[in-house]
Amino acid sequence: MKKIILTIVIALLLTPTCFASDNYIAYASNSTKKTKNQTQKLEKEVKNTLKQLITYTNEYNSDGLKSIYSNNYLNADGFDKKMYFDLVEKTWKLYPDIKYSMDIDSINIVGNTAIAGVREYASATSSEKVDEIEIKGYLKSYSDCLYYLEKVGDNWLITSDNIISEKTTLTYGEASEVKVELIVPQLVPANKEYTASLSVTVPDKKMLTIASIGQEKITYPHVNATEVYRKLPESGILERVFKSNKDNLNEYTVASIGITRAQITKEKQIKLVVTGLGYVITRTNVIPTKDFSKVNGNVKKETTAKLVD
Numbered sequence: 001m002k003k004i005i006l007t008i009v010i011a012l013l014l015t016p017t018c019f020a021s022d023n024y025i026a027y028a029s030n031s032t033k034k035t036k037n038q039t040q041k042l043e044k045e046v047k048n049t050l051k052q053l054i055t056y057t058n059e060y061n062s063d064g065l066k067s068i069y070s071n072n073y074l075n076a077d078g079f080d081k082k083m084y085f086d087l088v089e090k091t092w093k094l095y096p097d098i099k100y101s102m103d104i105d106s107i108n109i110v111g112n113t114a115i116a117g118v119r120e121y122a123s124a125t126s127s128e129k130v131d132e133i134e135i136k137g138y139l140k141s142y143s144d145c146l147y148y149l150e151k152v153g154d155n156w157l158i159t160s161d162n163i164i165s166e167k168t169t170l171t172y173g174e175a176s177e178v179k180v181e182l183i184v185p186q187l188v189p190a191n192k193e194y195t196a197s198l199s200v201t202v203p204d205k206k207m208l209t210i211a212s213i214g215q216e217k218i219t220y221p222h223v224n225a226t227e228v229y230r231k232l233p234e235s236g237i238l239e240r241v242f243k244s245n246k247d248n249l250n251e252y253t254v255a256s257i258g259i260t261r262a263q264i265t266k267e268k269q270i271k272l273v274v275t276g277l278g279y280v281i282t283r284t285n286v287i288p289t290k291d292f293s294k295v296n297g298n299v300k301k302e303t304t305a306k307l308v309d
Contacts, residue, residue, distance in 0.1 A: 046107050046149060049149065054101065066081070068156070069157060077250055078249075083220045087220070099124070100120060102120050102121070113151070114148075114150075117146055120141075125137065131273060137171060165186050165283060169278070169280050169281075172278070173274075173276035173277065175278030177203055178201065178257065183196070184197075189289065191246045195242075196215075197237060199237050202259075208231075208262070209232040210229040210231055211230060211255065213240045214228075214256070215253055217249045227256055238255075252281050253284060254280070254281050255281075
C-alpha cells in the first residue's frame with residue numbers, strides 16, 4: 001500500500017511539471033506556427049508587389065510603377081526616384097516593345113523591411129540604318145538584383161535596389177549569328193587595373209570583323225565611351241586593360257563588333273558592306289576606397305578588463 005501511495009505522490013509531484021511541459025510545447029508549437037504563417041503572409045505581399053512591378057513595367061504604366069517606389073528611393077548607383085524614372089521612360093521610348101520577366105530566388109523579412117533576391121530578364125527589337133539599308137536588331141538582357149522594400153501602412157514600397165551582375169546584348173543582321181563573350185570582373189576596388197576580354201567566334205571566314213572595347217562610368221546623364229575599332233586578331237580574342245575610376249562609381253564595359261563583307265560593284269570594284277552590328281554590355285561594381293588609417297590613428301587603445309577569480 002505504501003508503495004502505491006508513494007507512486008501516486010510521485011505522480012502528483014510530476015504531473016504539474018508534465019502538464020507545464022506539455023503546455024509549453026503546445027504554446028511553442030502554436031507560436032512557431034503563428035510566426036511561420038505571418039512570415040508566409042508577408043512574403044506573399046512582397047511577391048505581389050514584385051508582380052505589380054513587372055505588370056506595370058510591361059504595361060508602360062509610369063504612374064502605377066511610381067506608386068510602388070518610395071519617394072526616398074535611392075539605388076546603389078546613386079540614382080534617386082526622379083533620375084531612375086527618367087531612364088525608365090527613355091528606355092520605353094527607345095524600345096517600345098520591350099518586355100520584362102522576373103524569377104524570385106529569395107525573400108528575407110526582418111520587421112517591416114524585406115530584401116528580395118531576383119533575376120530579371122528583358123527582350124526587345126530594334127532597327128538600325130546602315131548604308132541606307134535598315135537591319136533589324138534584337139536586345140536581350142538579364143541581371144541578378146537585390147530589391148530592398150519597406151512596409152508603409154498596408155503597402156510594400158521599394159526603397160532601393162542593388163544590381164549584382166548584369167549583361168545586355170544587342171545584335172543587328174549577321175551579328176546575330178556570331179558568338180560573342182565579354183569577360184570582366186564583377187567587382188573591383190576603386191583605382192585598380194582589371195582586364196576586359198572579348199572573344200568572338202565567326203561562323204563564316206568571309207565575314208570581316210572589327211571590334212572595340214570601351215569603359216563607361218555609370219552616371220546621370222550617361223556618357224558613352226569613345227569607340228576605337230580594331231581588326232579582330234586571328235585568335236578571335238581582343239583584350240584591354242582598364243583602371244577603375246577614383247570616383248567610386250560603378251562601371252560598364254561595352255564591346256562593339258562590326259561585321260563586313262566584300263562585294264563587287266558594277267564598276268568591278270571591291271566594296272566593304274556592313275552586314276551586322278553587335279554590342280555587349282556588362283557591369284563591374286566598384287568597391288569604394290576608404291582610409292581607415294585616419295580613423296585608427298585617432299582611436300585610443302583600450303585594455304580588456306581582467307577576470308577576477
